Amino acid sequence: MKRFAPFLLLVILILFPLLVRDDYHQHLMILVLMWVVIGAGWNVIAGYTGQVSFGDAAFFGTGAYTAGLFATKLSISPWWAMAAGGVAAMAVAFPFGWICFRLRGAYFALATLALNEVMRHIATIWEDLTGGMVGILIIQTFVSKVPYYYIALALAVAAVIGVQAVMGSKWGYYFVSIREDQDAAESLGIDTHLYKMISLNIAAFLTGMAGSLYMNYMGFIDPEVVFSLHDISIMAILVGIVGGVGTVYGPVVGAFIMVAVHEFFRTGFFGFFKGLAALTGSQAITTLAKYVMQAHVLGFGILVVVVILVLPNGIVGDWKKITGWLPLGGGRRSAA
């Protein structure tokens, strides 16, 4: 069962747009797939290599702006910018990592946070290039969501398979060794600075590609959206943590759950509060609904705490524990 689960999932994902035809659900699935790519990238640097990034939006936004600028400044199809977005994000990651990997642990995480903010300010201030707060608007290539869906799916599958391949190689062993003990890793002949750089650049490349996809798909970006600390950087961490840090399929599970949770808050518990307000005509509930919808960051925070307490290894990492809770008989056997 476990071995076939990924194939089964892939088949379902390939059939999805044929089975579910409404735009709304297709839109959500495109976001899920985009988050799989970002989550896979975050997982490489933070999950496997242990260098926690709080600034994924720096790479995501760079990718998005690269695609946007390709279209507006160079009149080149923003699709070409898919790879270029990844490379541009690496161009940000490279000097950053070179300098900041001298920092360890929490200090590195803080530096990524700073990078996030610096990039957002650059995108805001450099109006000649980026259009500043106004953002960039391009004309989308497709009207239907289906082509975007399949492009996102291809990217997500490539990201997961690519990361799996890397983790099975020497690089993967080195990444995890660095996470487990940097001094031991050095003593075993691992150039920890170099391999942290490689890991960060893989993450940046994937996240930048996801950013380019976002620009192409949404047609509009501004600094607040694509360099958002809570909607991109924190969300990336959540996708990584909820699914399971340092597991291949963790980001897949995490992306599904986090997009659902995000949507749950954005729509006020799927319209529950709005409905309640309409039903009772209560002003207080209308106000409450507004706050609930704005409080998704708080909701995220609570979710992280709950996950860390109950499932410290995420859903994939603690799968045995979860099946043990369910009365399926498949998990925990009673002692013979």
Add this chain to the structure above:
Amino acid sequence: MRFFEVKNLVKYFGGLAAVNDVSFEVKEGEIFGLIGPNGSGKTTIFNLISNFHSPTSGSVLFKGRDITGLKTHRICKARIARTFQVVKPLGRMTVLDNVVAAAFSRAKTKHEARDLAMETLEFCGLAHRKDMLAKSLPIGERKRLEITRAMATLPELLLLDETAAGLNPSELVEAIDLIRKIREKGVTIIIVEHIMKVIMTISDRIHAINFGRTIAEGTPGEVANHPAVIEAYLGEAYARG
């Protein structure tokens, strides 16, 4: 050409001279003991050799090459491996993967790395634990994993920092056997050890330090009877009560 040599090594931590003008030479194929009371600077000397700390002054020479200031991972590539007194297992990796990670410093392919790792695990007597997570090994075997990992980098010089501390009597015998086996393989060893019985029986020559300074060097017999060594250890024993 001299095989291995440290010359006038000095290391200051702030105002404290942890290592103060230490020089010694190690001949190819020998087991060279390094002794001294707690805090005398033994681990610091290892850290200077493998460049976890850079020396305040002095130099480290290996096979005619000045390797002072070479990055830690390059020291390993130069075929000097070390173990840590406070063991550093790659906890959430299996024992095998710990050793595979080390073997990659020599192997070109994953297949080669696994073969080298398995071979080294067999050699060091840890093969039966290969699928266990490193963090769940008992302390004796963690120490053994330190040695196994270091050996998988195919060193010519091995630095062992108190690998016998905390072992029970039967593990101690095994550890001594293993160290002898490693030497028979042609690996030169510098060993730091507190257990006098171990270091005195196993070493060809011993270098004794106290407060970061050399106090004696010679055969185990010579060093054990050296007044400065006796004083350093007795002094410590008295101080401890």
